[in-house]
Structures are given as structure tokens and as C-alpha cells.
Amino acid sequence: MSHIGRPRRRAAAVLVVFGLLVTACSGSAATSTPADSAAPAASEAPASAAPTTSGEAAEIEWYVGLGTGENEEQIPAEEAVVAAFNEANPNIHLTLTVVDNTEAADTLATRIAAGDSPDIIGPIGIRGLQSFGDQLLDIGPFIESSGVDLSGIDQALIDVYNVNGKQIGIPMAVYSSFFYYNKSLFDEAELAYPPHEVGAQYEGKEWNWATVRDLAMKLTVDDNGNDATSADFDPSKIVQYGLDAQFTEHDARAWGTIFGGSGSAVADDGKTAQWPDNWRTGLQYMYDGITKDHFIPNETAVQALADGNTFQSGRIAMDVVHQWYTCCVYPGEGDPAVTDWDIAVLPVGPDGKVTSKLHADTIGIMDSTENPEAAFTALTYLAASPELIQTWGAMPAVAGQRDAFFTGLQERFAPLDIDWNVSSLMLQYPDNPSHEAFMPNFQEADSANKDLGSKIWNETDLDLPAAIDAHVQTLQGIFDTGG
């Protein structure tokens, strides 16, 4: 292997980018991708930031699409914040570029290759950072020199964005996970609601996954009205399920964390693949729940339940989802629909701990920016804009802003009286390490984890321990390829 000299590398990169661009411009019916037909960016800003010269406003481009923020109804609020910033900062001209989420990562990568990076990217989650974290600027020195006050944010959340000693973002939004439960289904089965406090028991039993299993089986019902504990229960005619963990994109790491607790697919040396025992236990619990005990829907059943928005279908009793799911649950809408629901704490896992899988969003500055100070000024303004948090439906990372956030939710879901305290409570039990944490050759390894999840979801005769062993070998190969 030999390194190409810098001028040649440049030339090669230019050739490559040229090739990519012309390929992107050309079309072929036989090989066209959905990106060809995707809607154009809703809002396009000038492509590159102009260098700062005296008397001219520094051009800063904010690139949205890698996470939330690209929906049509969110863009006006983002544009309003940008306009307000420009009015307040005549020396900086902030522009907004919104790209469809499905193509945002590819577009950004191509722009980086073409030397046309935006200045600010985000909101972006922990998983997204694994793709572009290396291209982000260390804003730690800017935070220190500017005296930005981060005291309102839990240090553990700030540390989520400290990668290899680089502070690559300020947490803006956090999303704990917990049970959404359908009160109507519990009432119908005359069962007590799940607990709202960590450590509380359920009907005299410890609130653990075994208790959840027993409860979920009683709440799983076939079309004759038999529940899954009955000898007459017909698993081929299930009309209502006791438990789901929707919108996890069949990520085996996520499922391992939900049902098994925190863990990592990478050993401490950072290059050896592994699958922790608690994740094995958790995945076995889930697989048995799908194939043996039938209280968790498989992929086919999930597709039949409100096209994957299972809790909304009104046919899921308990569903492990994040705070952001308030985006997509509409009491009483649709047929069938969930009409009366609340939230409950997660149980103790096989590792003896309560674990709430955490999602978080931030915005960061590309290290290629020509105007880092101006970009940091814009970033701090955006991070301190509650309108953005609100339009993204996000739970503020700043603890002091949460009361207003939950008041808004309470008004939105009235007359339901939802115990939002559960959400704040679950924030104290984040998965550490994150289920979206670094793995060598991240994108490919992440995809392999989803391949394992696909098998768990779809295959009825899977030897799961053997499949996990094979998966660890696959991961090792991917890690090794990633160098």
C-alpha cells in the first residue's frame, strides 16, 4: 500500500468528484435509485461560505436533514430562527439548507468530497455522529473562551458528545425511552396498570422482564378472545399483542439494550467484536416472545398494525418507545386507534439494572469551516432557541426548559392526564455505553446488526445462540476491514 502524494491525491479526488457529479447528473432507467426521484431540497442555500473579509458578512450555512428538522411543517420555524439570527447579527449571514433525510448523508459526503462542506450540521443523533463525527470541529475551546453556560445540562449528556477528547456538540434534545401503555386494554382485561416509579412492584412482584412477560401474555388475545396463557389460544389468529418495541429499525443492539440492558458490541480494546451475555439473554427473551409465547408481534404482524405504528393501532398493550414518539400518537384518530394511554417505567433487566435506551440530538460545526468563530456564534444561537426544540418535538437537554415542554404536551394531549414525570425519571437510567455507540467501520457494522435483527423478526426456526455467534464473527470481519 502506498500513499499518493498530496497534489496527486488532490487530482485523484477532483477526478473522483467529477466522476461522481457527472454520474449523479446522468440518468439510467435500469439503474436509477430512489434518490433520482426524490423531491428536491425544500430550501437550498448558496453552496459555499464566502471567506470573511472586512466589511462583508461571514457566510455560514446550516445543513439540516441528517436527523429531524426536514419535515415541511418544521422548516418555517427554522427559517424564522435563521431570519432572527441574521437580523441580530449583521456581521454574519446564516443560510439554511434542508435536505431530505433519506439522501442527507450521501449529499453531505459528496459535498465534503467536493470541498463544498456546509459550516453547521444538525440536528443529528448519536448514530449520525458516528458517520460524520470525525469531520466535526472541537468546539471545546470556543465554549471555554466564550463562557457559554452549560450548567443547565447534565454533564453525562454533555459527555455523550465528547468523542476522543473532542467536544463535537452541545446537547440540544434528549429522548428517554419508557413504556407507552394502552389503558383501555388493561381496563378491559381488568389488570392493574404498570408502575410509574422505579423500584415499585407490580401486584406484589418485582417489576422485571419476567413480570412483563406474564402480564403481556395476559394482554395478548386471539380472535376468539383467548389470551396467550390459555390452552385454547390460537397464535395464528392474534388480534392484540401485549408488548412491542416499535420503530427500532430491527437494530439488534437496540433490542439487546431494551431487553438486556447496556452493553457494547466492541470490547475495551476498541477492535474486538463481542456480544454481551445480557444482550444474548435480552434477544432470547424477545425471540421467545415472538415465536414461543407470541406476545410480541413479528414483522408481518407489525406491518398489519397501522403500517408499523403499532401502538397507534390500539392493539398493543405496552410499547417501549422514546419520548419523541409523541410525534406520532394521535389519541382517537384512525380506525382502530389508541384512545386512552399513559406512560410507565421500564423494568429491571437481566443485568439487575433499569436501562432506558437514550436518543439525543445536537448540532455541530464542520472542521472545514472557514469561519469557525462565526459558526460558533450561530451554533450557540441555534442551541438556545426553544422554538427549534419545540418544532422538532424534542425534550430540551436544558433541565430548566423541560417544565414548559411538558406543559405543552399536557395541553396537546388533554384531556388525557399523562404522567410525564416518568420521562424525566427514565433520563436517570440512560444506556451507557449507548446502543448507538462507536464501532469500527460503523455503517457496515450497524447494518450487520440490523441483519441479525431481521432474522430475529422474521425467521421462526432460528438457532439464536448460533446466529449470535456467527454474527460476532461477521462483526469481527467488518471491524477488521475498517482498520
Add this chain to the structure above:
Amino acid sequence: MTTLETTAGQVGVTPPPKSSRWNLSQREALTGLLYISPFLIGFVLFSALPMLASLVLSLTNFDPREPDEITFIGLDNYSRLLSDPLVGHALMVTIRFALISVPLTLGIALGVSILVNSPKLRGRNVFRTLFYMPMQIPLVATTLVWIGVLHATTGWLNIGLGAVGVDGPNWLQSVTWVGPALALMGIWAIGNYMLIFIAGLQGVPNELYDAAKVDGAGVLATFRHVTLPQLSPVIFYNLIIALIASFQYFTQAFVVSNGRGDPSNATLFYNLYLYRQGFPFFNMGYASALAWVLVAIVLALTVVLFRTSGRWVFEGGQR
């Protein structure tokens, strides 16, 4: 030859043009080149150069996120390809699909073209239009419609099967059935093949049919001994096009599996795997190597078909 009338009323021959640096054939060549220059420029810019770029890329570890880190790695991407189990898997998925879809698509297209070419059929043009119409609908839209049709519980197909007492499979989430489901979707788009077959059928001389009739040949014998041999060049053409399309199969698999090859990699076609390496995984060098191997495979298959075509393709009445 043009004539001129002179001022004296005499008729004379047009004088030869002034001598030029280029002779007639050169000028004709230049004119021809000018006419096809839009294609040539487009081909060089949008096909040849990108192909050249991808060939160069295949010898590097190019990651578009880190263009400055590009490194020449020789044939490493090609050797990685040999040890990557998903390459073999993706190739097998593609070949299995081709073995189902190519004969199915061509057979049905041929059958339909014979039907809509029949002089006994009223409203032939209407039927031809109807069969061709799906080709005008964007592939993604068509696929989304088919996802609805093939839905396990709410899809028309399974509802129809249920009406006759058959429990339809879970077409798109079943490792077993997703391949046939995609082949079934392919039948929707037989329009191009059908048109070419119709053109071929209309080129079969009527004298041959008359002669067959005189010889007492029935419908099947006529089809076997007249139509098929006469149509064989067209079948050969469609076969090559269908085979190449099978190896380039992408859009439907992408839409059906959310770009992942689900369930359990059952729809991980070679082209989809190539795309995943190049874009979601940012392994552009490796993806380029995969692309060039695909070119080699398709080229080899095409050469094999051409080599064997002498045994069954009739050209000008001869094999």
C-alpha cells in the same frame, strides 16, 4: 446533376466546387460527426469519464467523507471481494432471480405479443396500449402500488387467494416468497419486450405461413417451425436485454426492502449491495470494484450467449 442557364441562353454543367483541403468523404465524415456530437460529448462526459473514474477508484480506498485520505491500494478491493461472503450471497440472489424472471418475463411477453398481434383480435391497438401503459409509470410508484397489492393481510392478491380458500404467503417478508413476488412484479413491465416481439412477428413473411398451411401444419407446428425460428433474432435480443436488466436489478428491491435487502438479505441483489457499499457505507473504492466485476460478469454472459447463438438463432433463413 444541376444545370445552369447561361446569360447566352446556353445550358451548361455546374462547375466543380473550389478545391478544398478536405475531400468529399472527409467532409461527409465531419458532417456525420457534427450530427452525432451531442451524443459523443454526452457519452464522454456522462459515461466514459465516470467509468474511467470508477476504474481508478476501484484501486483506492476512497471515502467521500475523507477525500484527502485517498490511498492507492492496488487490487486489495478485488481480493476483498473474493473473501466477502455477502458478494457470493448477493450474486446468488441475483442469479436465482434471473433464472425465474427472465424466462417468465420473456415467455409472457411473447405470449401477449402473439395475442395482441392476432388479426382475429378486435381493438388490438387498445390492448397493445394497455399492456404497454405500465412502462409509463415511474418504477418507484409502481413498486409502492405492488407493495400494497402483495401485503400479507390487506393486499388484493391474498384477499383474492383467501376467497378461494388459499392462505396466501407473506410475500414481501418471507425469505421464500419475496423472490417470486419480485418476479411477479416484473411481469407488470413487459411492455418493451412485447413491442419488440410484435415488431418481430410482423416481420415474418406471410409466404412462410402460407407454405406451412399448404404443407398441412397445425397451429403449434407453425409456431414451432415458422414463428419461433423467424423470431429467434428478436428473442435473442430480448434475452440479452432481459439478462442485463436482471443483473442491474435495483429499484424494486431497494423500495421493497427499505434499501437494506430485507428480509434476512433475501433481496440483497448484487446491485443493491454495490449501492450499499458505495453510499450508506461510503466504501466508494470497494463499490467501484464491485461494479467492474459486475461489468465483467455481464460481459462474459453476453459473450457466451453470442457464442451459442449460432446454434439456435436464425439470421436470414440460416443458423
